[in-house]
Amino acid sequence: MEREVIVKEAMKMKPVVVKPKINVLEAARLMKEKKIGNVLVVEKNQPIGILTESDIIKKVIAEGEVAEKVLVEEVMTTPVIVSDPYIPVEEAMKNMGKCNIRRLPVVENGELIGIITLKDISRISPLLNEIAREWYNISKKDESHIKRQVYSGKCEDCNSLSTNLKNIDGRLLCEDCIDSLNYQ
Secondary structure (H helix, E strand, C coil): CCCCCEHHHHCEECCCEECCCCEHHHHHHHHHHHCCCEEEEEECCEEEEEEEHHHHHHHHHCCCCCHHHCEHHHHCECCEECECCCCEHHHHHHHHHHHCCCEEEEEECCEEEEEEEHHHHHHHCHHHHHHHHHHHHHCCCCHHHHHCCCEEEECCCCCCEEEEEEEECCEEECHHHHHHCCCC
């Protein structure tokens, strides 16, 4: 019987990270140097956003902005959906397809420990990659699935950092704020 590969076995350890206050030019140079298409934006070792090549093209270059004058926090994609390291790769891939994303930061005990991408999955199994590509191409965002995901970023009520934000009535809240508002 074949054993399922879990995210922790397929992810990249030590993802490239930046602080939210650096400028986009510095982040882009780091991406070029490391030969990667994204950097995770972190505060206190918790992912609060992700900056991709696409973000830079669409939100900086296409808008005629000067990359040196734009801070990463102004154009990063936030909040980010995160993954548990101990779920099967196939489940992570399904989450990516249903949420229409290609990268998942991996968080364990509230700390960023890695990132898994569709490219990582394709190295493990070309067949899984083909399935992921099909889901990504034919599916629209599954809004109900997205609402059930765990996010990492800032709570919309208390502004504290959390790697366990939940979508409650369209707002991303930390556990303390959910408890205090009697949501469950």
